[in-house]
Amino acid sequence: MRAPSGSNTKDNGPSASSHATDVLIVGAGPGGCTAALQLARHGVRTMLIEKAVFPRDKVCGDALSGKVMRVLGRIDPDLVARVNAHAHRMPSWGVTFVAPGGKALRVPFSRHTGEGEAPGAILPRLDFDAILFDAVKRTNAVQVLEATSAKQYTRTPDGWTVALDGGRSVRCRLVLAADGAHSQFARHVAGSAMDPRHQAAGVRAYYEGITDLDPHGFIELHFLKELLPGYLWIFPLPGGRANVGLGLRSDHVRSRELDLKTELQRLVSSHPTLKYRFANAQIEGPVQGMGLPLASKRHPLSGEGYLLIGDAGHLIDPFTGEGISHAMISGVHAADVAHEALREGRTDAAFLKAYDRRVWRRLGQELAISTRLQDLAHQAWLFDLVVKRANRNPALADTISSMFTDLDLRARLKKPGFYMDLVLGRRLSQ
Numbered sequence: 529m530r531a532p533s534g535s536n537t538k539d540n541g542p543s544a545s546s547h548a549t550d551v552l553i554v555g556a557g558p559g560g561c562t563a564a565l566q567l568a569r570h571g572v573r574t575m576l577i578e579k580a581v582f583p584r585d586k587v588c589g590d591a592l593s594g595k596v597m598r599v600l601g602r603i604d605p606d607l608v609a610r611v612n613a614h615a616h617r618m619p620s621w622g623v624t625f626v627a628p629g630g631k632a633l634r635v636p637f638s639r640h641t642g643e644g645e646a647p648g649a650i651l652p653r654l655d656f657d658a659i660l661f662d663a664v665k666r667t668n669a670v671q672v673l674e675a676t677s678a679k680q681y682t683r684t685p686d687g688w689t690v691a692l693d694g695g696r697s698v699r700c701r702l703v704l705a706a707d708g709a710h711s712q713f714a715r716h717v718a719g720s721a722m723d724p725r726h727q728a729a730g731v732r733a734y735y736e737g738i739t740d741l742d743p744h745g746f747i748e749l750h751f752l753k754e755l756l757p758g759y760l761w762i763f764p765l766p767g768g769r770a771n772v773g774l775g776l777r778s779d780h781v782r783s784r785e786l787d788l789k790t791e792l793q794r795l796v797s798s799h800p801t802l803k804y805r806f807a808n809a810q811i812e813g814p815v816q817g818m819g820l821p822l823a824s825k826r827h828p829l830s831g832e833g834y835l836l837i838g839d840a841g842h843l844i845d846p847f848t849g850e851g852i853s854h855a856m857i858s859g860v861h862a863a864d865v866a867h868e869a870l871r872e873g874r875t876d877a878a879f880l881k882a883y884d885r886r887v888w889r890r891l892g893q894e895l896a897i898s899t900r901l902q903d904l905a906h907q908a909w910l911f912d913l914v915v916k917r918a919n920r921n922p923a924l925a926d927t928i929s930s931m932f933t934d935l936d937l938r939a940r941l942k943k944p945g946f947y948m949d950l951v952l953g954r955r956l957s958q
């Protein structure tokens with residue numbers, strides 16, 4: 529399990545027709561890169577293949593939560609510094625919810641907005657993913673094949689033979705599939721089916737010239753009546769730019785026969801709460817879309833000789849759409865379990881189940897709460913009520929703010945009593 533000598537190759541030549549490694553990671557998004565960095569720390573012989581040439585774009589809202597920054601800090605504090613120093617990064621100190629009735633609620637992530645380093649950030653994925661991939665290349669401990677696609681996976685007595693494009697192949701003992709929302713591995717090898725009730729469609733575009741963007745980088749979530757249980761977002765970027773998009777569960781997109789790309793442009797130019805802010809805004813490039821596999825249904829994350837990371841494992845938060853941190857958290861656990869599996873000579877499905885257990889232990893509770901919130905998000909009146917009451921009641925506003933960092937508080941959202949207190953205007957018991 530040592531690092532290969534002279535590795536970190538960007539090696540697509542005809543002589544490189546067959547490779548061997550212990551762990552093959554497919555996909556260099558946040559999940560794959562985090563797994564690669566963690567495997568490098570463990571000294572496991574690892575190869576990372578990526579079909580795109582970086583820097584590459586990824587359709588996303590570009591919002592990096594506090595969880596992303598914490599995982600980065602644990603893997604390599606230098607990465608936090610590189611993200612924070614990036615010229616395209618907007619520090620984010622909170623979130624503004626706009627209820628269906630039009631009332632807004634500003635919820636800071638911290639009691640000390642503007643002091644020290646911001647808890648969150650918005651940084652285009654073109655830049656963020658390049659920082660991570662660059663860090664993997666710089667470790668010199670992971671063999672990297674860029675512009676290389678995994679085409680076919682064949683099980684062997686020792687592990688896998690993976691056919692790559694250009695007639696090349698890799699033999700490995702474990703596959704870590706981090707190949708994203710449209711993962712070939714998840715669909716064709718692991719057999720994870722797409723279910724429109726547990727999948728969302730999202731579209732986004734970059735705009736410049738929107739008025740009234742928050743100076744402290746508060747992200748905006750607009751719960752418009754016509755989009756529930758989905759929402760429209762405006763995530764500010766430096767220089768008066770913003771990432772603007774919307775997301776909605778795929779079964780609703782189908783039943784309402786919506787074209788989300790058209791819907792985004794229609795809403796920003798005609799919705800009463802948005803149109804004045806977009807009056808002089810310019811769209812930069814096309815509106816682009818992509819699927820979000822939601823964690824409202826648990827899929828197995830492992831099997832004989834493989835682990836699924838991030839979107840390939842359907843780990844996106846069903847309420848907020850957050851998936852970058854979950855890809856990174858699952859990447860760390862996948863690397864740890866892969867390391868232990870190789871050390872014990874146990875790459876069988878029973879041993880690898882430890883990975884599922886660790887991921888659900890870490891993320892299961894908050895994903896269950898978000899699943900509940902997604903159910904409630906159909907109720908326009910409830911949003912209006914929460915926002916109205918919180919605007920009048922600083923204690924409730926503070927409770928909501930703390931929910932971003934305090935899971936016990938968030939768990940109260942699962943209890944019917946919380947809503948009864950709210951509806952009846954009772955004091956929110958702790």
Ligand SMILES: Cc1cc2nc3c(=O)[nH]c(=O)nc-3n(C[C@H](O)[C@H](O)[C@H](O)COP(=O)(O)OP(=O)(O)OC[C@H]3O[C@@H](n4cnc5c(N)ncnc54)[C@H](O)[C@@H]3O)c2cc1C
Nearest residue numbers: 555557558559579588589590591678708730838839851852
């Ligand atoms: C519209 C939209 C908005 C979103 N907004 C946010 C947000 O603001 N914040 C947030 O946290 N999350 C957001 N998400 C979710 C987030 O984008 C994903 O959860 C995250 O990118 C998952 O990372 P990943 O590493 O699993 O996959 P990806 O980032 O998709 O990376 C997968 C990689 O695998 C490569 N690949 C695919 N197939 C192959 C193959 N056969 N061979 C080799 N390489 C391959 C791809 O080129 C890609 O680089 C959003 C998603 C969408 C669609």
